[in-house]
Amino acid sequence: xxxxxxxxxxxxxxxQNEYAxxxxxxxxxxxxxxxxxPHLYLVLSDNGEEYSISENLLIKVPEITIYxxxxxxxxxxxxxxxxxxxxxxxxxxxTALNKLVTxxxxxxxxxxxxxxxxxxxxxxGKVYQVENGFLKxxxxxxxxxxxxxxxxLESDITTAKFVQLVD
Numbered sequence: 001x002x003x004x005x006x007x008x009x010x011x012x013x014x015x016q017n018e019y020a021x022x023x024x025x026x027x028x029x030x031x032x033x034x035x036x037x038p039h040l041y042l043v044l045s046d047n048g049e050e051y052s053i054s055e056n057l058l059i060k061v062p063e064i065t066i067y068x069x070x071x072x073x074x075x076x077x078x079x080x081x082x083x084x085x086x087x088x089x090x091x092x093x094x095t096a097l098n099k100l101v102t103x104x105x106x107x108x109x110x111x112x113x114x115x116x117x118x119x120x121x122x123x124x125g126k127v128y129q130v131e132n133g134f135l136k137x138x139x140x141x142x143x144x145x146x147x148x149x150x151x152x153l154e155s156d157i158t159t160a161k162f163v164q165l166v167d
Contacts, residue, residue: 003055003058004030004033004041004055004058004060005030005033006030006031006032006033007029007030008029008030008060009027009028009029009060009061010027010028010029010030010041010043010058010059010060010061011026011027011028011058011059011061012026012053012057012058012059013056013057013058013059026046027045027046027061028043028044028045028046028051029043029044030042030043031043031044031050034052039054039055039056040052040053040054040055041053041054041055041058043058106148107132107133107134107146107147107148108130108133108146108147108148108149108150108152108153109130109131109132109133110130110150110164110165111127111128111129111130111164111165112127112128112130112135112150112153112162112163112164112165113125113126113127113128113162113163113165114126114128114160114161114162115161115162115163116160116161117159117160117161118159118160119159119160121137121140121142121159121160122137122159122160127165128162130147130153132146133145133146133147133148134146134147135147135153135157142157143156143157150162150164
């Protein structure tokens with residue numbers, strides 16, 4: 001049975017051969033497999049060059065896909081990702097996914113300072129509170145829908161500019 005399948009993302013295994021390389025980013029995709037020489041693969045590098053490379057020189061590059069489907073965040077990983085870098089990959093993927101989910105599901109809470117204003121609602125230099133996604137200005141709630149992050153606040157309010165205070 002073949003070690004790789006067509007479409008797999010691969011790189012040169014640095015522990016096998018220091019002279020072999022894939023030009024460009026150092027990665028590519030399997031585009032064909034030799035039937036007469038079962039250990040030989042045709043790899044299309046990221047810069048468009050084709051290489052015939054023995055399977056013992058290749059490693060599978062782990063891929064994670066994070067997407068939203070019907071309001072649910074889904075993370076998938078290809079089957080062999082643990083064979084390349086078990087701890088770092090999963091820890092990084094988990095951290096990225098946790099941050100993404102938190103940002104998408106939690107309302108934005110922060111203090112922001114007005115640095116420019118063309119509107120009587122906001123005074124330059126004043127600190128404003130964003131609570132549960134809603135920007136308050138002198139006991140008025142400015143926005144109709146809850147902000148999920150600072151970027152959403154920035155894009156919604158066009159008559160003033162803010163900076164976020166950090167602890």
